[in-house]
Amino acid sequence: MKVGLVGAGFMGRVHLDAYAAIPEVDVAGVADASIEAAVAGAELVGTRPYASYEELVAAEDIEVVDICLPTPFHRDLALRAADEGRHVILEKPIARTMGDAQEILEAFSGDGPRLFVGHVARFFPEYAGIKEKIDAGELGMVGVVRTSRRSPILLGWNDWYADWRASGGVLVDLLIHDFDFLRWALGKVRRVYARGVLGREYNRLDYALITLRFESGAIAHVEGHWGYPGPFNYSIEVAGSSALLTVDSTEPTSLELVGEPPVSGEVPDLASGKSPYEKQLEHFIQCIEFGEEPVGRAQDACEALRISLAATESVLTGEPVTLGGWS
């Protein structure tokens, strides 16, 4: 399958590394407005660099467009690719606004090209394991869930992560992982109450605490920190009526190397056979090939964004936000 990747920044390079390990994928080209970034990205998989999407699709026969652009650029390129009949793999969040997200969803609603949104937490073995345990009833009725995700803030193109209007800050760009996972594991969210600094008051720092109430009755407390002055880490605790489950990424894993500077950014080293990104992208490619439904549908990505935006609204108004109109 011929994939063209657009946006060879941090996440673009993570995807390229993953594609290099997937034999079914031929990365036919890498496009980036910065030709240096395109060249560096293309080298990772031994392919050709392009200075724009237009040049990429003019020169190569691209079946799947992998979009790793800053969030505000998702809509235009996704709609264009859909128009051209190309499948799209879109890095999360699906969009910055519900309007954009719904337009994207609409563009892929027919029988033609398909859309996949990269909510990679579903492919982390611990998170997949938690979901399995909950589904199997091993924790009993889930009562209180606590999650934490803390990361140094990334330095992206034009420092767009630090621009709250562009990235949506920690609520939209980082915690959408937890919102998507929690919705996957616990079902629909009824109510959102959040406090945070919205990445506006401070330079390159965002922090939020969110309470979610699910239709099931479960309560979740979500912590997010951008600009955390240590290495990226996450944790989750699920307290059920019959068992308590905890995961903490700061605890030793199967393979620990001491002596390197700590890895910063959002991608921890896991001692699994395949990286979560590799599993995710392989899954999407297989869904295209065999016409299967993905573990996380584009609609789910839309609903995760709805939670992020409800939390944002709650921070702005100081009031809880009740969600309705669920599909």
Place this chain on the structure above:
Amino acid sequence: MSVRVGIVSFAHVHSPAYAAVLKDLDAAHSVGITDEDATRGTEAAERFGVRFFDSADALFEETDALVVCSENSKHARDVVPALKASVHVLCEKPISTTVEDAKAMIRASEASGSQLRMAFPVRYLPSVVRARELVRGGALGRVLAVSGTNYGQMPGGWFLDPELAGGGAGMDHTVHLADVLRWILDVEVKSVYAEVDSFFGAGGTDDAAILTLELEGGPVADGTFPTIDPSWSRGDGYPTWGDVTLRIAGTSGVLDLDPFAQPLRIFDHETGAPSWTYTGEDMNALMLSDFLRGVAEGKPSGASGLDDLRTLEVVLAAYRSGEDYEPKNVERTP
């Protein structure tokens, strides 16, 4: 000089620990125990080698200070006469189940000049004291948020009776964190949003909650938003009783405070169950020593009745919020 001290009621689970500490402290002379449950009181008196008093008044006459460990709703009944009889009191938290009772206790202390102090031992743990110094010294810059937990196992018994306890986990555990937050940050709580429910077997009372607080004042805590998780979410399989933790996130750093994180981890071949044994300072000994020193010197320190009235008001606001899912102002009694 040692202070003559007694214990009123062994209803609360903390009372045996207090009795054991008081027996050991040179500053204390353990006189006796009174308890409306005479069987429970007699057994405790025998266990700790002190006299059982079948009347509280008789105990008042022979003591300078009392530790009151009755059920939450009985605190005013037990504390007010003691204060009026010029006996100083250290009362188990929460101060009471109603603002009226708390005010009666505080007024009795003011009128008699007898000290009313509240059992908030967490304040005395060295890591908590150090955290307060660090935060107030500006080590974190401006404090953005605090995420606190006070977990435990469901205690059962009268703790599940709303009449006696005034609430479940929300009443039992929130006050510890609310007190430490007020003490570390030098703030009052302005409003509370809470999701409250029952999942862990407490039946008709709450055993799970998440509170989000809005604060007032404080030079390091302007705009700080703390959350509190008081849930009884630890079951029998958990290797220790629970925890008190605070994660304090500031503009220039993050402080993770987990004062009980000094465990010996024991894996028993017979039971097959792991257990953690705490090896840090005994917070009850530190608190009781300070109470006795305050009595001996006439200079009280530690948490006052008013401090705990402020935390009770936070809990009551949380329960109101839990009913209709709106943030509620904390009604601060003058």
